[in-house]
Structure formats: structure tokens, C-alpha cells
Amino acid sequence: MLPMIVRFKVKEPGRRGFGLWFPAIVIWILLAALMLVLLPFLLLAALVTWGRGPGPRLLLIYPLVGSVLWNLRGLTIDVDQKDHVLLIDFI
Amino acid sequence: MNEERRKILDMLAQGKITVEEAEKLLAAVGETGPGSGATAATDASGRRSWKYLRIQVEPGPASEDGDRVNIRVPFKLIRAGLKFAAFIPREAHDRVNKAFKEKGMDVDLARITPQDLEEIVSNLDDMTVEVDGKDKVRIFCE
Numbered sequence: 144m145l146p147m148i149v150r151f152k153v154k155e156p157g158r159r160g161f162g163l164w165f166p167a168i169v170i171w172i173l174l175a176a177l178m179l180v181l182l183p184f185l186l187l188a189a190l191v192t193w194g195r196g197p198g199p200r201l202l203l204i205y206p207l208v209g210s211v212l213w214n215l216r217g218l219t220i221d222v223d224q225k226d227h228v229l230l231i232d233f234i
Numbered sequence: 235m236n237e238e239r240r241k242i243l244d245m246l247a248q249g250k251i252t253v254e255e256a257e258k259l260l261a262a263v264g265e266t267g268p269g270s271g272a273t274a275a276t277d278a279s280g281r282r283s284w285k286y287l288r289i290q291v292e293p294g295p296a297s298e299d300g301d302r303v304n305i306r307v308p309f310k311l312i313r314a315g316l317k318f319a320a321f322i323p324r325e326a327h328d329r330v331n332k333a334f335k336e337k338g339m340d341v342d343l344a345r346i347t348p349q350d351l352e353e354i355v356s357n358l359d360d361m362t363v364e365v366d367g368k369d370k371v372r373i374f375c376e
Contacts, residue, residue: 207317214310221304
């Protein structure tokens with residue numbers, strides 16, 4: 144399932160850190176719109192390079208990107224250094 | 235060897251517990267130790283299927299900076315990501331193979347099939363890496 148919330152936390156030395164609970168649906172909507180716009184170009188590139196290039200593989204990009212995004216839920220990256228803090232959590 | 239097992243063996247060595255008690259404790263730890271958390275399910279073949287690959291770095295006693303790293307990667311994401319290997323251009327294979335060779339691994343990227351990658355990922359659950367140095371590093375499945 145697609146992650147619905149992305150939690151960010153960033154802190155750098157000398158700067159005020161910030162934490163953010165971001166509704167990921169906004170990203171997915173924008174990304175879907177972008178992918179829709181790029182689809183004709185991708186199909187054209189696949190057609191042009193079908194015989195002698197990465198044509199058939201280009202058609203796999205959308206399903207693969209979808210599969211990666213679909214499985215992002217649960218990914219957590221939490222780095223807590225002396226002065227730096229970085230947290231990215233897909234919920 | 236994980237910390238719990240070491241503690242049990244230390245207690246046995248110090249005579250605080252009997253051999254039978256140590257056996258029971260080791261069996262209990264074996265069932266609930268790292269890499270066998272509550273998130274693991276059992277598949278049809280009776281093999282545990284883990285949900286996440288965890289990488290933890292915690293400061294050891296001699297650590298000066300106290301850095302902590304906690305990364306949790308869903309196995310499904312690893313599997314999905316590996317499919318992108320098909321997009322590595324043939325021209326890059328030689329460079330990747332050369333880099334592998336420099337690290338002492340004689341690997342031919344062109345010969346690695348998606349089935350091989352799947353096999354590697356499905357066998358990651360047997361892996362637990364614990365490094366006790368300045369920092370304590372643990373890589374395990376849960």
C-alpha cells in the first residue's frame with residue numbers, strides 16, 4: 144500500500160531544526176500528473192528505440208516505479224549524529 | 235553471538251545457573267532473539283518470512299561522537315528496487331565488474347539473473363551481522 148504520511152525531521156548545527164508530518168497523497172497526485180504528462184514521450188522513445196535500444200525496457204519504467212512507491216511504507220531512515228539529525232519515515 | 239546468549243553463557247561460567255537452566259534460557263532466547271521479532275510470519279514451507287531489513291548503529295563505550303543510525307527497509311521495497319537492475323546499461327557492466335574485482339569479488343553482472351537476486355534476498359533472513367567496535371553495528375531481519 145502507498146504510504147499516506149511522510150515524517151521528516153532535520154536538524155543542522157547553527158540552524159533551527161524542523162519536523163514535519165507531510166500528507167504523502169499530495170506527492171502521489173503531483174507525481175501521477177507528471178507521469179501522465181511524460182507518458183507520450185516515453186512511449187515515443189520506446190517506439191524509436193524498440194529495435195536497437197532500450198525500447199521494451201522503457202515500458203517497464205512505470206510499473207517498476209509504481210512497485211517501488213507502493214512498497215515504500217515502513218521505510219525508515221533515522222540518523223542521529225552529534226549536531227545533525229535526519230529522520231525520514233514513510234508511514 | 236548476541237548479547238543475551240553471551241550473558242547466559244557468562245552466568246553459566248560463573249556458576250550462577252545450572253546447565254539445564256542455561257539450556258532452557260538459550261532455547262527461549264533462540265525463539266525470541268534478534269532477527270526473530272514479532273513481525274516475522276511463517277510461509278508455506280515453514281520458513282520465516284521477514285518484513286524488514288534493519289541496520290542499527292549505536293555508540294559503543296569508547297564512542298566519542300555518539301552517532302546513532304537506525305534504518306529499516308521493507309523487503310518488498312528491496313525486491314521492487316532490484317528489478318531496476320534490468321536498466322543497468324551493458325556499457326556499465328564492465329565498470330561494475332571491475333569495481334567488484336577490486337573488492338575481491340569475481341562477479342559477472344551480466345550473468346546475474348533476477349532469480350539469483352531473488353534467491354539472495356530470500357536468504358538474507360539467515361543473516362545477522364554484529365560488529366562490536368567503537369560503535370556497535372547490527373544488521374538483521376525482523
